[in-house]
Amino acid sequence: xxxxNPILLxxxxxxxxxxLIRRLNRAGxxxxxxxxxxxxxxxxxxxxxxxxxxxxxxxVLDGWTACRMAREDERISHxxxxxxxxxxxxxxxxxxxxxxCDDFATKPVDFPGLLIKIEKLTRA
Amino acid sequence: MTTSISQATDAWSVxxxxxxxxxxxxxxxxxxxxxxxxxxxxxKVFEAADRLETMLGDATQKDNTHDLMNVLAAIxxxxxxxxxxxxxxxxxxxxxLSQLLAAVHAADTAEVVATADSATxxxxxxxxxxxxxxxxxxxxxxxxxxxxxxxxxxxxITAASGEEALLALEQSDVDVVLLDxxxxxxxxxxxxxxxxxxPDWRATPVIVISGSQDMxxxxxxxxxxxxxxLFKPFNPVILQARIKAGIExxxxxxxxxxxxxxxxxxxxxxxxxFGRYLSDEIVTDILERPEGLELxxxxxxxxxxxxxxxxxxxxxxxxxxxxxxxxxxxxxxxxTDIIMAHQGTIDEFIGDAILAVFGAPQHRDDDAxxxxxxxxxxxxxxxxxxxxxxxxxxxxxxxGIALNTGDVIAGNIGSERRSKYGFVGHPMNVTSRIEDxxxxxxxxxxxxxxxxxxxxxxxxxxxxxxxxxxDESIVVHQIKGGIT
Numbered sequence: 064x065x066x067x068n069p070i071l072l073x074x075x076x077x078x079x080x081x082x083l084i085r086r087l088n089r090a091g092x093x094x095x096x097x098x099x100x101x102x103x104x105x106x107x108x109x110x111x112x113x114x115x116x117x118x119x120x121x122x123v124l125d126g127w128t129a130c131r132m133a134r135e136d137e138r139i140s141h142x143x144x145x146x147x148x149x150x151x152x153x154x155x156x157x158x159x160x161x162x163x164c165d166d167f168a169t170k171p172v173d174f175p176g177l178l179i180k181i182e183k184l185t186r187a
Numbered sequence: 188m189t190t191s192i193s194q195a196t197d198a199w200s201v202x203x204x205x206x207x208x209x210x211x212x213x214x215x216x217x218x219x220x221x222x223x224x225x226x227x228x229x230x231k232v233f234e235a236a237d238r239l240e241t242m243l244g245d246a247t248q249k250d251n252t253h254d255l256m257n258v259l260a261a262i263x264x265x266x267x268x269x270x271x272x273x274x275x276x277x278x279x280x281x282x283x284l285s286q287l288l289a290a291v292h293a294a295d296t297a298e299v300v301a302t303a304d305s306a307t308x309x310x311x312x313x314x315x316x317x318x319x320x321x322x323x324x325x326x327x328x329x330x331x332x333x334x335x336x337x338x339x340x341x342x343x344i345t346a347a348s349g350e351e352a353l354l355a356l357e358q359s360d361v362d363v364v365l366l367d368x369x370x371x372x373x374x375x376x377x378x379x380x381x382x383x384x385x386p387d388w389r390a391t392p393v394i395v396i397s398g399s400q401d402m403x404x405x406x407x408x409x410x411x412x413x414x415x416x417l418f419k420p421f422n423p424v425i426l427q428a429r430i431k432a433g434i435e436x437x438x439x440x441x442x443x444x445x446x447x448x449x450x451x452x453x454x455x456x457x458x459x460x461f462g463r464y465l466s467d468e469i470v471t472d473i474l475e476r477p478e479g480l481e482l483x484x485x486x487x488x489x490x491x492x493x494x495x496x497x498x499x500x501x502x503x504x505x506x507x508x509x510x511x512x513x514x515x516x517x518x519x520x521x522x523t524d525i526i527m528a529h530q531g532t533i534d535e536f537i538g539d540a541i542l543a544v545f546g547a548p549q550h551r552d553d554d555a556x557x558x559x560x561x562x563x564x565x566x567x568x569x570x571x572x573x574x575x576x577x578x579x580x581x582x583x584x585x586x587g588i589a590l591n592t593g594d595v596i597a598g599n600i601g602s603e604r605r606s607k608y609g610f611v612g613h614p615m616n617v618t619s620r621i622e623d624x625x626x627x628x629x630x631x632x633x634x635x636x637x638x639x640x641x642x643x644x645x646x647x648x649x650x651x652x653x654x655x656x657x658d659e660s661i662v663v664h665q666i667k668g669g670i671t
Contacts, residue, residue, distance in 0.1 A: 078234065083264065124344060125330070
């Protein structure tokens with residue numbers, strides 16, 4: 064947890080967003096959040112988060128597109144992205160990886176598992 | 188994809204709502220002992236459970252896997268935090284929370300089964316990725332389309348109104364527009380009209396989406412330039428197929444456009460580069476005949492003109508270089524205009540000498556006549572050129588003009604690396620020899636040119652010349668003036 068850059072959480076469902084912010088804060092992370100893909104890209108550019116947790120179904124600009132755009136912009140292409148997808152929708156996960164996400168976590172999120180994924184991606 | 192949660196809903200939803208109700212009842216007895224944070228977290232759990240109940244009761248929301256998952260995720264997250272925080276101090280609440288978590292887990296698992304059952308039509312139409320603009324005033328429709336298209340590789344941007352759509356079009360290079368017809372404010376028809384009127388957007392394929400089976404509306408839109416249509420609710424595979432077709436159409440258009448721009452650039456470049464020296468006819472000939480730039484040429488009967496300023500070399504030695512250039516440009520400029528006006532083809536300038544041809548690339552019956560008329564006009568124009576020279580203290584110039592008619596090879600002559608539209612043949616040499624003999628202000632034409640003339644000209648003295656390098660002798664005639 065020595066990384067000074069915050070985690071960016073992109074989630075349009077406020078219940079779920081508030082919950083994840085709480086849990087991540089409790090785990091010692093600073094968290095910034097965005098409610099859509101466009102805001103997410105803006106925050107990636109301005110705040111250079113250490114990792115992005117991104118829901119895929121988002122208003123304005125969805126997660127897959129945002130991820131692809133992030134991968135095409137060399138200023139932010141290095142920032143790891145973990146896709147948050149529904150457990151049931153395997154195609155969504157595969158497409159998230161195809162769009163350039165580094166890993167995925169299924170909802171409802173297994174929090175300890177998520178922390179391991181964050182740790183793994185931010186350590187590198 | 189339709190995820191019919193409803194099929195498998197009963198068992199887990201009943202369990203989940205029941206455990207939630209039990210938890211609520213249990214909590215009401217212990218509320219006072221809880222830390223403030225835990226009270227807040229419980230409130231969140233129940234908020235999520237209430238939302239879940241509403242969703243399950245609402246037929247339109249039942250199949251919304253995404254929202255459902257978010258609610259389950261919130262319940263799980265808060266419940267897990269609560270167990271961490273108060274599980275140890277309240278075993279009863281801990282048990283109730285773990286039952287709730289088990290119900291969430293059951294829901295999650297049930298949903299996997301339900302999805303696996305219904306995922307039969309999950310075909311994906313492979314397509315080149317495109318930039319899609321989805322316009323719909325309803326958020327759930329936008330998200331549905333965005334999700335459907337972006338998960339298979341497209342870039343999707345959405346607009347919630349006609350105004351937003353136009354803004355998005357201005358800001359991005361959109362490949363296909365997916366346009367809902369019924370929107371408050373600027374509706375789909377108006378957006379379509381503006382797209383098809385806009386010079387840069389006109390070629391962007393528009394797929395209109397109609398909520399009802401409104402055939403008349405669709406026909407109207409297709410007449411207004413829409414490329415395709417879909418009725419709601421649409422099959423995602425059909426949507427993908429139409430999008431694919433739209434992207435391909437756009438790509439073809441872009442390629443064609445690029446190709447046309449390249450051609451225009453080339454043509455502009457060629458015209459700009461050669462137009463200064465060559466007649467429009469040659470440039471057009473090169474550009475428009477597919478074989479125009481191939482090496483080789485045709486045998487043509489042409490009238491060749493050569494003109495030269497008498498004593499220019501000696502003259503130029505006495506003047507400053509800038510003055511020589513001014514004088515030369517003025518002279519060549521005036522002569523070029525006259526030659527072009529007589530449809531002559533300027534082959535090249537050699538210092539102060541002009542080599543022009545009448546009859547190539549375009550043959551005309553009066554080639555010789557125009558050449559002679561042109562020569563007379565050039566001599567006449569010298570008065571004006573000299574008036575300007577004298578006004579600047581520059582010497583007066585006198586030019587001699589020779590004309591000769593004969594068969595030459597006209598075409599692109601040279602090597603692959605360097606070629607020019609030019610003329611080759613014995614008559615070129617003969618013209619040059621005649622030119623050597625002309626005096627300032629004089630026009631000499633060969634016998635062959637004289638015989639090619641259709642009109643009457645004032646012909647002066649004739650003489651027979653023996654010129655070096657040419658075995659036969661040539662008869663040349665002085666031209667005094669035009670038809671009297």
